[in-house]
Amino acid sequence: MGAPERLTGVGPATVRLARIGAAVFSVGMAAFAAVPLLEALGRFPGARGAVAVLLITGLTGCYLWLGVRAVLHRSARRDLFVLATMTVLAVAMPFAAGYSWLSIGFMLPFAYAITLRGWRAWTGFFAAHVLNAVLSIGHDVNWVLFSSLQNTLTAGALAGLTIFATLLGELQRTREELARLAITEERLRFARELHDVLGHNLSVIAMRTELSMRIPASQVKRLHGELAEIHDIARRSLHDVRAVVKGYREMSLERELSGVRKVLETAGVRCDFADLPATLSPDVRVALAWAVREAATNLLRHSDATVCLLHVDTEGDRVLVTVANDGVRENDAVKSRDNVGGSGLAGLDERLTQVGGSCGRHIEDGWFTLSLDVPGRPMAATLTSATGDRK
Template identity: 40%
Template sequence: MREAGGWWRRKSTPAKVETYTRWSFHFFAVAEVAAVGVPLFGAMPGWLTALLLVMLGGHAVTCAVTASRALDWTRGSREQPVHMLWTLGAITATVATTAIAITEHGPSGEDVDAAAGGIFAVVLIFGAGAIALGIRDRKRIFGLVAGFAAGAGGIAFPLGMPGPAALATAVAVLLGAGFFAFTSVFSVWLLTAVYELDEARETRARLAVAEERLRFGRDLHDVMGRNLAVIALKSELAVQLARRGREEAVDQMTEVQRIAQETQREVRDVVRGYREADLGAELAGARGVLTAAGIDCEVTGEPAGLPAEVQSALGWVVREATTNVLRHGDTKRCTVAVRTEEERVVLTVENDGVLTSSGGTGGSGLAGLRERLAAVAGTLEAGPVRQGAFRLVAQVPLAVEVPLVAEMPLAAEGNA
């Protein structure tokens, strides 16, 4: 049972919806046999019961296979199952004709008429619903339902069914097939919408990362582009002066050195600003993003007053945890808590969907967080805490001594 439950929880929400949809149509095949196959026993001779059960079972299996292939076509993994749709239509017509013929020309008795009549109506209704899965044009679906209803009356009346009864049968098939066809169309629409929403969520996460990279690149371009242009001009001037033996060349190279050092400092400031994360802003952003993604997010605690280094380190933890939930999760609820204990700050992020949302306790994202927290003497623990739950706990001491970034070599900035 645990393995079965784990198999289900490992699936993403779209995959769960797809599995539910597929097995629903497989269940319809079982329901078809159970609904009109069981009443056959005792209602008519044994050989006729066996014949109708075989035909009914074959129709139900064909419906299930057609539904499966039609859903594959919906997901783009196979071509439209045109031949299967025509095959199902032919089998449906054969079983329906046989059932109505037995009703009018087979053994007499109300039980026989009721059992055969039930098969006649049910195979037409289930057949229309399964075929509708493999059609996209709404007009064709309307035509399919109307055609099955007209066919029901057109078959029943020539085989001896009275006119009013044939008309009532056609109306019943029209309503039943229409409802089943609508169910099929709605199921396909819902499945497609769920997958599109999931793709939109992933796209939004990628766009957020791309936007941040563009901002960072733009800031670096503004700093480096301007200063490098000045350095190039002054270096060219120094070369010309040196060739003429002018002492001013030394002054120009000194100015180049000063501008290069200034550029180095400005680049450090840009990198430091990019790396620093405000904990309050990250908490608010995480709650907004997760809520927009349909996840119930609860944030407790007040980050105001914490040292900047602590807020920056914990802000990155919140950002990475939120990214993991969005990218890998099938999460329904997430809680984020910030609290101060003695001389340390504890950040706890807990969510359900442990088998799909954690992103792995040894992934590169968590490894990067451990490195950041280690720089401020902090620790990080992450892993499942109970069935279906994943918890990430980061602890950072309040008294943090961090070397100034401006004093680090520029190469270290790029490798951190």
């Protein structure tokens, strides 16, 4: 599995794991501050030792502050002040502590890498290493070279892990936003269709009603004519609304499956869809298209899913289609079960019943499964279409 496929399955749990890993690694590396602390306490009694302890403690505290905030993605302007304070402490460190201060020389480059952005982060990262090298003049060359290499690798690993955790969080937030936008875009599409159909007619009705109110009571014939025109416009509007709804419901199952797969994969959900039988009647295919769309909408709105499965079983003349996802949230699942109305999960029962099918749903081990039982071949009896007009 390549990197793009692995990143497709990134969910909230993966982001939390990356953040915890980065935080534990950063906090754990702070233990290296014990090396210069022990040296300062052992070799420099009195005021110099006290100053060294304060400098080491302050530098480590600034390092932890910036590291934890970076992992939690909570940057603020005051972080720059902390970074500046950390730089001053690092410059003063060699004059108060012994040569072992280089064991925490990775802290300042790491702080620059995670606090600044773009080229400033890279510049600060390498400038901090140069500063460490300059402050090390006079110490053993081999020790300085070894410490510099160790600090470079340590700071790079810490910064990379922290930035990676931050990017995973950004990726997850972006996918959630894309999922919300996909739902909003679909609603707006339907709203635009209704607006295009009804906007003009309703404007005409409002105008002619206003004009009718101005007709004198003595001109009954003219008033009746205006009311007849308004009535005719209203009937045409009703017909147009039915046409829009009918056109909206008569969807292509193949196109819907393709669109759902695209939306879900954009949201970071891996899709595994089985092929549906070619013997399904047009009415059944329309009902299944509605079901697939509603299942995808429910997944995006009420789950943290990373996988969506569509499985097909054939038993005689019946076809059982199951749509399942692994990210169910119990409270939202209860709400979705209680939802009523033509556009919710409960509305699928009516649509499937009208084509000779049925709908069921259940939750088990964190999986939400929508089961659709439909006839596999066109039924002999003529069934009332879900989009037909009642007379």
